[in-house]
Amino acid sequence: MHELSIAAGLLAQVEDLAKANGLIRIGVVRIAVGVRRQVVPESLDMAFEAVSLGTSAEGAKLEQTEVPMQARCRGCGADYAPTLRDFRCPSCGQAAADITAGDDITIASLTGETED
């Protein structure tokens, strides 16, 4: 259940971002989730709902977009899209991948109400 610590980290950042931009109530949080983080979307939804109770993000909708993996081969430098079960480079066959995308969780945007 690593979604709980992800949700707690997200909430802290969402609250900071809301405060910095004068949002008093957050309606939608849009995030991009790298597939390598092995996040179960429903679990993250549930965890975010739980940790945001009593905050300006209580009841906010979490919109999750999955980011597929991209890798660069340490062996030959080729860029390719591995799967979670097969990281072999299509050019040289080595499984020596540096993950270049699909390994991050980022906040893309927030929508919320301002005071005036």
Add this chain to the structure above:
Amino acid sequence: MPNVTVIAKPLLQKNDQIAAANRRLLESHGIVGINVMSAPGSGKTTLLQKTIEVLGAARCAVLVGDLQTTRDADRLAATGAPVVQINTGRGCHLTAAEVADGLASIDLSGRAFLFIENVGNMVCPAGFALGEHRNVVLMSLPEGDDKVAKYPTLFQAADVVLLTKIDLAGVMEFDEQRMRDDLALVNSRAPQVRLSTKSGDGFQAWIDWLNGQTGRAPSR
């Protein structure tokens, strides 16, 4: 009340920001951070006890994560190296913030290695950077030869793969070729070391690998 959308610059998750700060702190002391991950019971603590005995307690420091108890820390502290036990309570993996707190209570000067013994778990730790420079993944022979196929994300991130408890080779059924075939799909760059802390077989290869990591430009 107007509705406003705020476009964030891609905002890395807080954990990754703290992990980067931990990494910089270690680098300022010339320390290599080693994240040690495996299932529970594959021999992480025993490996580290013996490793610190060989490398010398003055060169090492240890953070050890468990849900409960200080049993692992007590074992490791007997080596003379500074050890901080992090009890995660319900947390199934260490976080960068916990590592930052642990580092704050250790005198890092003169050390070459920080070993971070993660919570025994083959799923969650793989998604949380802590500030390490290298990932060590253990798999013990009694766990079975299908561990790589079942937990590919963890093994993909490994910089070295240790097959431990090989003294049980005649007792347990374990198809090493099957394990190596699975590993070839996800990670052909990490060296594989077979070892037994009990018999000492293969242990020197692990120490040699560790010594090869100091003074190098960190790769992550």
